Amino acid sequence: xxxxxCADESAHYGFSVSMLLQQYRDQLRxxxxxxxxxGTGDATAxxxxxxxxxxxxxxxxxxxxxxxxxxxxxxxxxxxADRYTVELGDFFEGADSAGGLPVSTVIANPPYxxxxxxxxxxxxxxxxxxxxxxxxxxxxxxxxxxxxxxPSYSDxxxxxxxxxxxxxxVANFLAMGLDYGRYSSEPRVRAHIRALCAEGRGxxxxxxxxxxxxxxxxxxxxxxxxxxxxxxxxxxxx
Ligand SMILES: C[S@@+](CC[C@H](N)C(=O)[O-])C[C@H]1O[C@@H](n2cnc3c(N)ncnc32)[C@H](O)[C@@H]1O
Numbered sequence: 001x002x003x004x005x006c007a008d009e010s011a012h013y014g015f016s017v018s019m020l021l022q023q024y025r026d027q028l029r030x031x032x033x034x035x036x037x038x039g040t041g042d043a044t045a046x047x048x049x050x051x052x053x054x055x056x057x058x059x060x061x062x063x064x065x066x067x068x069x070x071x072x073x074x075x076x077x078x079x080x081a082d083r084y085t086v087e088l089g090d091f092f093e094g095a096d097s098a099g100g101l102p103v104s105t106v107i108a109n110p111p112y113x114x115x116x117x118x119x120x121x122x123x124x125x126x127x128x129x130x131x132x133x134x135x136x137x138x139x140x141x142x143x144x145x146x147x148x149x150x151p152s153y154s155d156x157x158x159x160x161x162x163x164x165x166x167x168x169x170v171a172n173f174l175a176m177g178l179d180y181g182r183y184s185s186e187p188r189v190r191a192h193i194r195a196l197c198a199e200g201r202g203x204x205x206x207x208x209x210x211x212x213x214x215x216x217x218x219x220x221x222x223x224x225x226x227x228x229x230x231x232x233x234x235x236x237x238x
Contacts, residue, residue: 002064002124004041006181009211013109013149014045016174016213018052020147024171027221028105028145031055035147038091038108038138043071043084046107050080057083058107061091064124092137105145109213110134112154113183115192125183130155130201139163145217152210152234153184153193153202160227163216169225173214175233180208203236210234 004010021030028035034057037046041062050056062068068088075084087094095106113120114131127133131154138146139162146168150156160170184193197204214230215222 002122003066003070004039004064004122004125006183008176008178009109009149009181010041010045012174012176012178012211013213014049017046017107017147018049019174020172020213020215021049021053021056024145024215024217024222027217027219030057030105033103033105034059035105035107036091036095036103037061038095038106038110038134040071040086041067041109043074043086045109047071047075047078047080047084050084051078058085059095059103060084060086061089061094062086063088063090067124092141095141104143105147106138106141106143107147108134108138109149110138112149112151113189114154114196115189120189121183121186127154130158130196132156132159135159136162139166139168139216144219145215147213147215150212150214150230150234151202152236153197153204155196155201156231156234158201160231164227167218168216169218169222170227170230171215171217171222171224172226173212173230173233175210175212175230177208178211184209203234205236208236210236 037060040060071086111125112127113125118126
């Protein structure tokens, strides 16, 4: 089974993307350029966002064939296939290949499960040893705006430090507590998360963790920096 399924997490991702896109509509210019997405999953969260924002176009990629099949069906069922397209393949190989105008905003609820290796329940969700490999790659990929989910146990401090070094600020974010789901509950993953938190690379409670969907930006027209607030919002006692 290689289809990601976590209703609460996907709903938070979709709601947060919708709110941040609308709040920063003028600066992000998504009505002109559209956005690209790493990791479609079953597409339901963002298909609803696209349905609610008639000027939004999303070009999405997923490496899981079953996700792409489910996503295409869900997108068609919501009547937004003309504005939400899905391609099978690695985002980092596909997103720049289209030619045309460069897109300045990427959205993602990326794979963020930390584990010693990819031998986990759904290998496509492996985020590297610290869980933030994919976010770091997105920050280094040259997008002006990276609107991305940041979990409390996947070295968020390292993510924010790298973002700052690359000239990003946290414009804003929406944070929510989540119960451990089937992917983070795997005993091997739980033990690894505990070890990461013990060495100061994140925070996690006994039963749950925090996720924030944050807008990292290099755009001088978007003022302020909520990086410190983001880290405080993700902080849970171990
Ligand atoms: C946490 S799921 C999120 C799915 C969906 N956006 C949601 O929130 O419901 C991450 C998705 O990223 C996909 N993925 C992992 N690595 C990828 C890559 N390099 N390029 C594109 N998709 C990738 C996985 O197959 C998975 O479907």
